[in-house]
Amino acid sequence: MSNQIPVKNVTPPTQGGDLYAKREKIHTRAFTGLFRTVRMYVGAFLFLLFLGTAWLNWDGHQAVWWNLPERKFYVFGATFWPQDFMLLSWLLIISAFALFFVTVYAGRVWCGYACPQTTWTWIFMWVEKVTEGDRNKRIKLDKAPMSLEKFLRRFAKHSLWLLIGLVTGLTFVGYFTPIRELPMDLLTGQANGWAYFWVGFFTVMTYLAAGFLREQVCIHMCPYSRFQSVMFDKDTLIVSYDAKRGENRGARKKTADYKAEGLGDCIDCTLCVQVCPTGIDIRDGLQIACVSCAACIDVCDEVMDKMGYEKGLIRYTTEHNLSGEKTKLLRPRLVGYAAALLIMISLFSYTVFNRTLVELNVIKDRIPYRENMSGRIENVYLLRIINKDQHAHTYVLEASGLSGITLEGKQNFEVQAGEIFSAPVSVSVDPENIGSSTNKIEFTIQSVDDQSISRSSKSTFTGPVIR
């Protein structure tokens, strides 16, 4: 028997259950509670992280800066080059596995607490509440004819939404262009045409997605919401209504012996529906539109408290728990994801921390060899040093592989931070020591100021064979 739990793929009642029905606007009620507080702190942290990493300076650069024209990516003091792109791919694969692991264990917590769509929607909903009032006032305002008050409230709401959209757009574009210069460049017309386009695009998209589309993005556009339900099993944490405890639902007096009346703990106040950002009724069972935000838990706990009933009629639980069985934490799938994650994170960390900060390329000249004034055989090479460090370094060049191999000319090279340095170099060998027409040699560079930075490159030395 499958261990998967059924997730209803239903259209929320706000759309009348019909995909082609006109969408009804969801007016959520304000509420307080533990999970709301957690979400507020997590959201504030992520919002500040998004703004902060673009505006913060680190080691003389923007903390995070994808410098596309120069093909350098600065991430908290480390510089990544196109050659390091494999690391980025690994990071994305690790993030995907982390998401799978979290989903199998705790369901849609990513959607409820960390997804940008959810975070920005809650911010926009807060603006709506500040400018237009709580749920009932907003419903009234919607129905009322245009008046000066309605116009001013709407104007304030849309202006603030656009302002947040603009800050979002500016910050996003600021990850790809120096953010401190961007606002002034945009104002004075000095910015690149693409900067205007992308700032405008992200401003409008934020305004539309968090202001108008909201739950539609989660229900109809987000691919994650579609495939995650197959990862759920009967031990996955989900937001659930305890029907055994709640039914039969119905209104009653606080002091009534409701059990004697055949009623359960649900007083049918519908507050859980009124706070739901996707407009669903969790009492109908787990639905694809539920983003696991726990707003219904917070508000129902408050109701239970007021009624003097035990909290948790709606709670984070598992299907097994609801049916009276024990929740299994160690399931093969979860352990598999955890093991794969651990291995990938270890390998990734090892690669990042042991990443060489210098690249060396030595390309041999097309002329095979020449004899110099001292009668030695000389080969010429093009030396290329890429300094990936954030600091300048002086490197000493050495050649080895043939007896008496000597570098002619300069042997010390100063390379600036992030510079790709090129210079011709030549090495000479006494003809007596050349054993074959093609000989393997090796070039090594060593930083004089940091012994841990060195790099080698293999090459060949050609010359006449003296028998």
Ligand code: SF4
């Ligand atoms: S908030 Fe709780 S008590 Fe009120 S309708 Fe929802 S489940 Fe029932």
Ligand code: SF4
């Ligand atoms: S049903 Fe509850 S947890 Fe799910 S989206 Fe609505 S309020 Fe959030």
